[in-house]
Amino acid sequence: MRGTLESIVGWFGHGTRNARTGALAMLVLAAAFPTAATERLVIPFNMTPSGHMVVPLRINGSAEAVGVIDTAATYAMIDGATASAAGVPPPDELSVNVLGLEGPQIFPVVHVDSLSAGNTRIEAFPAALSRRIAVAGIHNVVPLTALEGDVVDFDFDEGRVLVYDGRPDRSTGLSSSRMRMHFRQGLWFAEVKMNGVKGLALIDTGSSISYVNSRFAEAAGAKPNDEKTQTIRGITGGNVAIRVATARKFTLGNHRVTGPDLIVADPALFTHLGMADEPTMVLGLDYLSIFRVQLDRRRGYLVLGIAGSRSGMGSVQLNAAGTHIRTD
Numbered sequence: 001m002r003g004t005l006e007s008i009v010g011w012f013g014h015g016t017r018n019a020r021t022g023a024l025a026m027l028v029l030a031a032a033f034p035t036a037a038t039e040r041l042v043i044p045f046n047m048t049p050s051g052h053m054v055v056p057l058r059i060n061g062s063a064e065a066v067g068v069i070d071t072a073a074t075y076a077m078i079d080g081a082t083a084s085a086a087g088v089p090p091p092d093e094l095s096v097n098v099l100g101l102e103g104p105q106i107f108p109v110v111h112v113d114s115l116s117a118g119n120t121r122i123e124a125f126p127a128a129l130s131r132r133i134a135v136a137g138i139h140n141v142v143p144l145t146a147l148e149g150d151v152v153d154f155d156f157d158e159g160r161v162l163v164y165d166g167r168p169d170r171s172t173g174l175s176s177s178r179m180r181m182h183f184r185q186g187l188w189f190a191e192v193k194m195n196g197v198k199g200l201a202l203i204d205t206g207s208s209i210s211y212v213n214s215r216f217a218e219a220a221g222a223k224p225n226d227e228k229t230q231t232i233r234g235i236t237g238g239n240v241a242i243r244v245a246t247a248r249k250f251t252l253g254n255h256r257v258t259g260p261d262l263i264v265a266d267p268a269l270f271t272h273l274g275m276a277d278e279p280t281m282v283l284g285l286d287y288l289s290i291f292r293v294q295l296d297r298r299r300g301y302l303v304l305g306i307a308g309s310r311s312g313m314g315s316v317q318l319n320a321a322g323t324h325i326r327t328d
Contacts, residue, residue: 040162041118041164042160042162043055043069043161043162044056044118045159045161047285050208051209051286052068052285053068054066054067054068055069057116057140057142058115058117059082059086059088060088061114062086066140067117067141068140068141068205068206069144069147069161069205070141070142070144071144071152071203071204071205071295072187072203072205072282073143073144073206075098075127076115076141077107077128077129078140079130080130083110089110089111090110092111094126095109096109096126107130108128108129109126109127111124111127112124118160122146145186147161150167150298151163151165151167151294151295153168153293154205154288154293156291156292167299168294171292171305174305174306175254175255175305176303176304177252177304178253179191179192179252179253179301179303179304180300182200182300184273188202188302189203189280190283192250193250193251194216194247194249195220195247195249197216197220198279199220199278200278200280201283202281202283203302204283205288205293207282207285208285209285209286210286211263211264211265211281211284212245212262212263212264212265212279213264213265213266213281214264214266215278215279215280216280216281217262217264219279222245222247223246223247224243224244224246225246228244229243241265242263242264242265243263244262246259246262252304253302255291290306291305292304
């Protein structure tokens with residue numbers, strides 16, 4: 001899920017752009033995608049210099065486009081240019097209430113005949129029509145609900161998403177850690193810790209950055225970083241309600257990140273999910289892409305795998321922008 005947070009922090013290297021509303025549909029969820037997985041699905045993707053994961057798509061069998069597989073989305077989105085190129089009929093009288101970082105918005109609904117990615121094909125589904133998806137050249141959103149299977153497996157080393165039934169694949173070359181997931185309002189949250197304080201992290205492959213809410217930062221006693229906060233405010237004009245805090249330790253199962261700088265923000269998203277007073281965060285690709293990420297939806301676990309030499313992650317440092325990763 002991308003939105004105003006990535007737009008206002010200009011030092012991420014994305015430049016000026018319109019905010020993309022994340023697709024958290026409050027109406028017509030997984031039922032829009034009835035196709036069952038009868039074979040292992042393989043969807044290739046690329047990582048952009050801006051830290052986004054982009055997937056080549058084919059809409060209605062002819063129009064080529066790019067999009068994201070967004071784990072923080074429960075409704076498909078398509079932009080106007082793609083809809084026109086694919087011959088998608090104009091929207092009818094139906095609309096959908098979509099909740100993004102800025103709060104809920106109403107989008108018209110169009111009907112798409114098919115969408116293909118890798119060996120995956122989704123037939124006859126509704127999509128929210130948005131002309132404001134304009135982040136790093138990404139114009140279309142494939143929600144996690146569109147992919148049927150017990151496990152959705154993001155293999156960043158190989159640049160592919162695997163979808164299959166059964167248990168998550170195991171690799172002898174990776175040190176794996178399993179984290180309990182919670183399903184709330186169509187979204188998956190993983191249990192994490194900051195400075196030993198438990199919180200819930202929205203697993204968000206649509207966001208290039210991670211950030212925590214004020215409640216989490218305060219409960220964990222994360223130390224304010226005034227210098228980096230002033231840097232962000234200087235770039236954005238000084239009126240942005242975000243700051244930077246430094247934690248002693250951020251824990252993802254058995255994996256640890258020491259001394260990370262974390263953006264602290266309170267978007268409307270958390271309020272609308274009823275989680276503003278809970279230690280909550282968004283776990284984006286700046287962290288997720290370090291691992292092999294496996295969402296075991298059947299059993300309710302997030303499995304993170306990393307090369308054995310990096311399993312402690314004690315030497316992994318991420319700056320507040322979440323775009324520069326150094327592993328010693």
